[in-house]
Amino acid sequence: MCGIVCVLGNESVAMPLVDALRRLEYRGYDSAGIATLEGGAIVRRRAEGKLVNLEAKLGQAPLKGTSGIGHTRWATHGRPTEDNAHPHATERVAVVHNGIIENFRELRDELSADGADFQSETDSEVIAHFVTRELERGLSPIEAVQACLTRIRGAFSLGFLFAGEDDLIIGARLGPPLAVGYGNGAMFLGSDAIALGPLTNTFAYLEDGDSVVITRSTATIYDSEFNQVERPIQKAEISAAIVEKGNYRHFMAKEIHEQPEVISHTLASLVDMTSETVRLPSLPFDWKNLSRLTISACGTASFAGQVAKYWFERYARLPVEVDIASEFRYREAPLEKGGLSLFVSQSGETADTMAALRYCQENGQHTLAVVNVPTSTMSREADAMVRTLAGPEIGVASTKAFTCQLAVLACLAIGAGKARGTLTPEAEKELVRALIEAPRLMAEALRLDHEIEACARDLSKAKDVLYLGRGTSFPLALEGALKLKEISYIHAEGYAAGELKHGPIALIDESMPVVVIAPFDAIFEKTVSNMQEVAARGGRIILITDEEGAKAAALPGAKTIVMPAMPSVVSPLVYSVPIQLLAYHTAVLIGADVDQPRNLAKSVTVE
Template identity: 50%
Template sequence: MCGIVGISAQRDVVQNLISGLKALEYRGYDSAGIAVLTGHGVERLRAKGKVRDLEALQAVSPLSGTCGIAHTRWATHGAPSTDNAHPHVSGAVSVVHNGIIENHAALRAELQALGYEFTSQTDTEVVAHLIEHAQRQGKPLRQAVQETVARLHGAYSLAVLSAREPGTLVGARLGSPLVVGLGEGEQYLASDIHALLPLTRRFLYLDDGDVVELTREAVQVFDAAGQPAQRAVKESHFAADAVERGEYRHYMLKEIHEQPQAVADTLEGRIAGGHVLTQMLGVDAEALLARTDSVQIVACGTSYHAGLVAGYWIESFAGVPCKVEIASEYRYRNPVVRAGTLFLGISQSGETADTLAALKMAKGRDYVARMAVCNVPESSIVRESELVLMTRAGPEIGVASTKAFTTQLVALALFALELARAKGLDAARYADGVRQLEQLPGLIAQTLKLDGQIRALAENFAAKQHALFLGRGTHWPVAMEGALKLKEISYIHAEAYAAGELKHGPLALVDKDMPVIAVAPNDHLIDKLKSNLEEVRARGGELYAFVDETVAHGLDADHVLTLPACGEFAAPVVFTLPLQLLAYHVAVLRGTDVDQPRNLAKSVTVE
């Protein structure tokens, strides 16, 4: 959630620290701060609000230094405020931290008994005092950090500096991402490579338990036992301008319109000669698919909705049972694992705390293998999995996920088709599924041309406080995703229901002030859906129907948006697009912060 940047260099690092924080604004935050080593020791600036507020402070009271750390905070302990903003300081030590220290209360009481005073409500301040206390006992900074993290329960990524060791940065991670950037005469730390892309393309990805010591000339990694460790150097292929808005007003709108290319990239090199290349999953994929007799999908939020769609596909095409579960629920129960079950975790960032914890829990259970569908190479979830299917969405900056969702659907469709083929799917049905996927980039581009019509529909929603989304089959999760997008960025209360459930309660909500949005592809449930929508019309509800062009004339609604005809693999992707655009245009009309909606963060690395 929060963002970390650290730099040790021969030049002033303050502007690069601030630029790094700007690149991480998409993660969601409520305060920002920097700390640098100067001739007077550790000096810092902190501001409640945005990075621009921090910049304003820097303009009035400028700091400069060649070694510094910076942070954007998303509140977990203590309300958003300047006092609770990072970096935190104790004596000569300054710390920034992502994650949650679960035993902070006991540590706070111990430190207070030793005479340390606390100036914030955060869990992080105990880390600063513990490291300072170790240094007062004569411990070098790295050793002080190593001894401190051994006492922490929970999740953390840390960047630490000390006036006792000018030019040295120490980082540590457990359950929260931290990368090292390699430069010439300067070295970097960050929670996300996008903070460092203008400075370097060479990165080390730290493992859980690692502690790293940086000076401007050298980087040394130590494992959880304190032993020197080697971590492979990876070169990033992301362009430095990939996180720029360009001609678009918001990142979200840019990312919606990037979907034809993102889907094409996700398909590239994975289909040839009318079939999916099984090797996309890994060298042992063929044998593992043959052994797979059921699938357990675990995910959160938007990724969970993608998993629900995949569950329909896997059972319909492959004929094997598929259970889809929210990761935060799965990890806290004792699931029964039937023989031959494949574990499948889905995460845009690859660092989602609950999904990562579920994946680690699955390691000790009798699954055929653990598979990840993810957008970030070298992320924790990718590295923990035996099978990996990358989505190739590219950087997604807007908090409300768009292209990550549709590329997840495409990756999951590829997987479902290959599993179905391994289980004897009819050749004609398999070929039709492949053909639908190949046509998707064009169908998406065609659908995005409806933007103007959707913008006009959005004007009817701007003053509403509630909305109801309906779908059936694979389009119930699509309706759920549409409702989530609307509530995330416009702050309109929105709920999604399986349309057949209307008569079991939700119909009581329908009146002229409750817009009802129906997702209506031309599938085997279309006639059932039409009957459900008649229930809405009979009760005076204002009905918005997003329909396949082949059924547009047979559906009675107040507002009809006609989408291109598409099959059962393509339709969930195509019908998602107008729901994304509707949420976007409603949010713009209501004047909300589209890319950074209140209380939310992009990468959810805490429970």
């Protein structure tokens, strides 16, 4: 979950490294550091905390080298201190590492016995000392790194800088992603294209097990057996402007407000607006032959999967099982050969979801990935991929990626229903017509921003918050609670509204806000009964509904966010907007760091 960047340039690389790390800070912000070569010697600057602290150090003591590596850290082994900050270095080599070295204790003991002097609590430092030992035994830098790669176990992406080697950087990956950037007389290595966007738009993505030796003019890639291989070089769509906040105070606010546009793009890739039909890409399986669909994901993406369960079962009459990816593979689920497993991930690099995908492939399943990054490991390894067109999402709390996932999953469910004969052409048109209206409806929901901010003032004073919903609003309740926890640090829980009296009602008193997500639909009356149970016990209700629902509820004292009327199929997309804004404004009111909440990172690339 850390971010790494390496540059072989023609001028001082310190500021380009820092700028690239700023674009990677969503991956971790416990500490940061860079190392460059000056006169052939490795020189480092590291700082605890966010990147501004490193910038302050560089302001006092600049670095001038034209070759360098940088790192922004999400702490795993060792506290977030300067000593534990990367790059880790000896006199011979400096290394930056994203991932976990599982056998680091064994290697640390071995290296200590050989005289290594460890300065940190991290697992990463063993890599620097291991490579140093091999260099001192007479191996070349390439041979020393290869020797290290044969010994370390775990998940990693690595960047190496060597004393006296001004035109050499070596990288490697096993698990977390790593991209090679091609410049004009310069070369780059980074955790993703976002980091390197202003420096180049030409990349090669390392496959799992690859290593790379780069100079200012070449990149030589080796596979896991150290055989030289070629990887496709491609142009990236990323641009520097995309990752700026613009006129917004936070990336999260910008990304919430981008949703009508990115949903339009996503739907346009899957829907024929003229004929009002779903237009799915060619898929290597037949929906008619499936007896079950398995969906696996983590965090917010898993809630998108839970919404999709309702859609697939209702519109395609296809039984669906939704699993948290981190649990799925460990329970050794029996899978029917020839079945379909679907995986949802913003980054396409989520370690637990990748492991679940590989487990399903080993058990004879077709695999389909819904991802935002088409060059990601997941999109390459799955049998098929459907892309969400959310663009880069920098805020740690997922917003536009979530709603784009919902848009894709809705289209897949409709397409499955059409293929299985459970949706008539008229029903398909009705559903697609509703999806086409979603961007407009989301724009209307965004105009409620000030009303939602007023409701957030109530939440900002609470210690605990309950979210309730039925049907597809139940996963939204889970997502709303997660958003509030993530960025405001207020304890919140989401429940199916019908479960209220099976336990959670014991928590209700005058100090407990209860957010109820309840569009006026076939099950609205059931949810009203739950709201009355809350009101009878003094709970402070924030009701998110439409005009008909507001009239039908008529609960005195409840604060109501009145949404536009809409077909039920699009309510999960549109009702996501107020729950995102509610969490956002609550976090802003209490002064929390909205874009970089404590202890979290955007892309969880290690288990």
